[in-house]
């Protein structure tokens with residue numbers, strides 16, 4: 001039990017995650033390019049993307065990552081904007097958690113553990129960096145669909161981002 005809790009301890013603050021995501025965007029040379037070119041980032045990290053056709057066993061899986069083989073798996077049936085967030089989330093696991101686990105599977109309705117929260121924060125910072133997001137939000141007067149089009153994400157992802165940044 002104590003081992004389990006330790007393994008799932010939160011390791012990064014929001015500020016640290018923001019700094020790490022910004023650094024990654026700069027290193028890959030894609031800062032201020034939107035929608036964020038996630039494939040370039042994934043290749044920079046030495047990983048490849050494979051889409052999978054969900055079957056009965058995997059239809060609840062949105063994405064996964066195999067660190068040993070350095071492959072990120074993405075559900076082929078999901079809408080492109082949903083896939084964007086999933087890919088960014090998996091990049092979060094690659095960047096933040098690859099020392100802790102050999103594989104990671106993300107279920108649609110999976111528990112929101114500290115690691116999942118960290119990966120979500122990382123994804124949001126990659127796709128919708130805070131300062132840029134604030135500016136875009138003001139430009140479009142907080143219209144989620146219009147803001148979402150800038151970043152290639154779902155309106156729902158924009159609403160969550162705006163909530164966290166206390167813009168709503």
Ligand SMILES: [Zn+2]
Pocket residue numbers: 089093104105106115116119
């Ligand atoms: Zn995850």
